[in-house]
Amino acid sequence: xxxxxxxxxxxxxxxxxxxxxxxxxxxxxxxxxxxxxxxxxxxxxxxxxxxxxxxxxxxxxxxxxxxxxxxxxxxxxxxxxxxxxxxxxxxxxxxxxxxxxxxxxxxxxxxxxxxxxxxxxxxxxxxxxxxxxxxxxxxxxxxxxxxxxxxxxxxxxxxxxxxxxxxxxxxxxxxxxxxxxxxxxxxxxxxxxxxxxxxxxxxxxxxxxxxxxxxxxxxxxxxxxxxxxxxxxxxxxxxxxxxxxxxxxxxxxxxxxxxxxxxxxxxxxxxxxxxxxxxxxxxxxxxxxxxxxxxxxxxxxxxxxxxxxxxxxxxxxxxxxxxxxxxxxxxxxxxxxxxxxxxxxxxxxxxxxxxx
Ligand SMILES: [Mn+2]
Numbered sequence: 001x002x003x004x005x006x007x008x009x010x011x012x013x014x015x016x017x018x019x020x021x022x023x024x025x026x027x028x029x030x031x032x033x034x035x036x037x038x039x040x041x042x043x044x045x046x047x048x049x050x051x052x053x054x055x056x057x058x059x060x061x062x063x064x065x066x067x068x069x070x071x072x073x074x075x076x077x078x079x080x081x082x083x084x085x086x087x088x089x090x091x092x093x094x095x096x097x098x099x100x101x102x103x104x105x106x107x108x109x110x111x112x113x114x115x116x117x118x119x120x121x122x123x124x125x126x127x128x129x130x131x132x133x134x135x136x137x138x139x140x141x142x143x144x145x146x147x148x149x150x151x152x153x154x155x156x157x158x159x160x161x162x163x164x165x166x167x168x169x170x171x172x173x174x175x176x177x178x179x180x181x182x183x184x185x186x187x188x189x190x191x192x193x194x195x196x197x198x199x200x201x202x203x204x205x206x207x208x209x210x211x212x213x214x215x216x217x218x219x220x221x222x223x224x225x226x227x228x229x230x231x232x233x234x235x236x237x238x239x240x241x242x243x244x245x246x247x248x249x250x251x252x253x254x255x256x257x258x259x260x261x262x263x264x265x266x267x268x269x270x271x272x273x274x275x276x277x278x279x280x281x282x283x284x285x286x287x288x289x290x291x292x293x294x295x296x297x298x299x300x301x302x303x304x305x306x307x308x309x310x311x312x313x314x315x316x317x318x319x320x321x322x323x324x325x326x327x328x329x330x331x332x333x334x335x336x337x338x339x340x341x342x343x344x345x346x347x348x349x350x351x352x353x354x355x356x
Contacts, residue, residue, distance in 0.1 A: 019094035021046035029124040042077035053077035078111045097121035130313040142226035143346040149174040150349040159209040164189040168202035180219035188216035196329040209235030212328040228347040229333030232354040251275040251320035252332045259343040265306040290317035
């Protein structure tokens with residue numbers, strides 16, 4: 001089964017570290033390892049132990065879902081773990097590195113005072129970065145839901161009437177109707193001058209004829225996200241607007257054409273950025289080209305500076321944009337999965353300039 005295979009990978013990776021036990025408290029990572037979805041779940045894995053700890057609210061759920069672990073009911077998981085492993089002879093314990101609070105760390109130091117503690121930066125995240133076939137199929141379905149919602153919102157928008165928030169709510173509701181669990185982040189719906197803000201979240205502004213409209217949205221489907229952006233125009237368009245759109249689309253497509261395993265992550269950014277720089281708008285593409293997606297809307301890999309490589313099984317975004325302050329902005333974002341041959345595009349909604 002998929003979760004058992006992940007635990008095996010986890011143990012193999014743990015054996016390459018100097019930790020003889022690892023504590024997992026990030027609930028997304030807990031889900032990845034066990035299939036448990038809830039607000040209280042802690043995993044501890046060592047050579048000898050597979051512990052899953054939760055409180056009484058979740059014991060029944062855990063017994064149904066979590067396989068291959070001893071399920072322990074407690075409201076104080078850390079103390080319970082320390083008690084259980086007392087005689088195991090462990091020396092060094094790793095913990096989920098980047099997401100713990102200072103208070104939590106102080107508690108760790110107290111409860112595990114007899115051990116050396118090691119922050120495991122990106123330990124689980126590195127495993128999560130390469131998606132298996134079932135994960136890719138799930139992300140593909142999340143993207144299909146977003147594609148359909150995009151087509152449907154085109155009929156919903158009434159120029160000079162509909163507000164950005166109404167568009168965001170429509171997208172959210174429509175995706176839920178199509179099987180989504182909910183939105184994967186707070187949608188960016190930015191019209192007119194607001195579209196020059198790369199992250200202009202939906203406001204109560206009315207979308208007017210003659211404006212551009214950027215919609216950056218996505219959903220959770222069976223725990224996995226989609227993340228897509230389309231920019232459309234309402235009513236009259238100018239030649240400049242067409243030109244800016246065309247440059248952004250060429251940048252997005254150039255990257256799709258170039259992606260292959262083994263390219264560096266800095267090149268992944270550069271392929272798309274070069275198109276915009278050569279067109280004279282390099283200063284107006286003010287953010288990174290993309291990020292990993294999966295159980296989280298933003299996860300590794302990130303691009304830009306890293307000489308690390310693009311690998312088969314990564315699910316990543318391709319989202320160039322051009323933002324002209326005081327005028328408008330354009331962003332086109334697709335989700336891709338890296339294959340042996342190159343990549344597959346998971347978001348299939350049309351990208352030619354749509355003018356309503
Ligand atoms: Mn994105």
